Amino acid sequence: MKISIITINYNNGTGLEDTIKSVINQTFADFQYIVIDGNSTDNSKEILNKFCDKINYWISEPDCGIYNAMNKGIAAAQGEYLLFLNSGDKLYNSQVLENVVPFLGSADLLSGHTNMNENEKFKVVKSLETITFKHFFRYSIDHPSTFIRRKLFDQIGNYDENLKIIADWKWFIIALAKFGVSYKSINCIVSTFKMDGISSRPENRKALLAERKKVLDEEFPFFVKDYSELIQYEPYAKNFLKLKNSRWVCIGRKIGLMKNITFQ
Secondary structure (H helix, E strand, O other): OOEEEEEEEOOOHHHHHHHHHHHHOOOOOOEEEEEEEOOOOOOHHHHHHHOHHHOOEEEEOOOOOHHHHHHHHHHHOOOOEEEEOOOOOEEOOOOHHHHHHHHOOOOOEEEEEEEEEEOOEEEEEOOOOOOOOHHHHOOOOOHHHEEEEOHHHHHHOOOOOOOOOOHHHHHHHHHHHOOOOOEEEEEEEEEEEEOOOOOOOHHHHHHHHHHHHHHHHHHOHHHHHHHHHHHHHHHHHHHHHHHHOOHHHHHHHHOOOOOOOOOO
């Protein structure tokens, strides 16, 4: 089996049904679908029973948070690649898996584009062609649009359940920076991501940054100070580049007013 799709859910029956429908309506059907529910008290269990013949494996039991639920999904997964699609998120259209299958095997991480849904306003964010360590100081890889080779979890370990918000971020940065896993951007929109989850909420921003700093200090202490200093100077560098390429500087050079001024 090539792909296992893992959906975690807690008290989001409406979102869960949307997610399930986007998965079971795929034109490519050779995949495993797993749903891990945290013993929801809304109508989530009714939704799971409604679609039970379309779901390969599901459980509904108490868990210790989103990453504990994801790790349960990993334990049940049989596919060569895993995709984490939380309740409320959806595969972009019915051809997503069919479009991705030809790329399987070409890299450890296959990252497609993401259709961001913020209060029903949509914007497509493209996956990066290359990933740098600096990128992780502020961003991550879009989890619901990235297919992860299953065996990497055996090599690197599962998601850190001590973290509440950024365990997937930690896993990605360690996989790329310490284990040197391969990464490839694929030119298709994989998921529609609803920006109402724990990592997207403004009230969780402070906790998110604290968790991120803790991981960087523990895992990459040698680099943190230098990169922190460089980031402080980024606004000045951006303004410098704007000045260098500004219309008035170009005009000044042409008429000879700035012929002795150089920008390094």
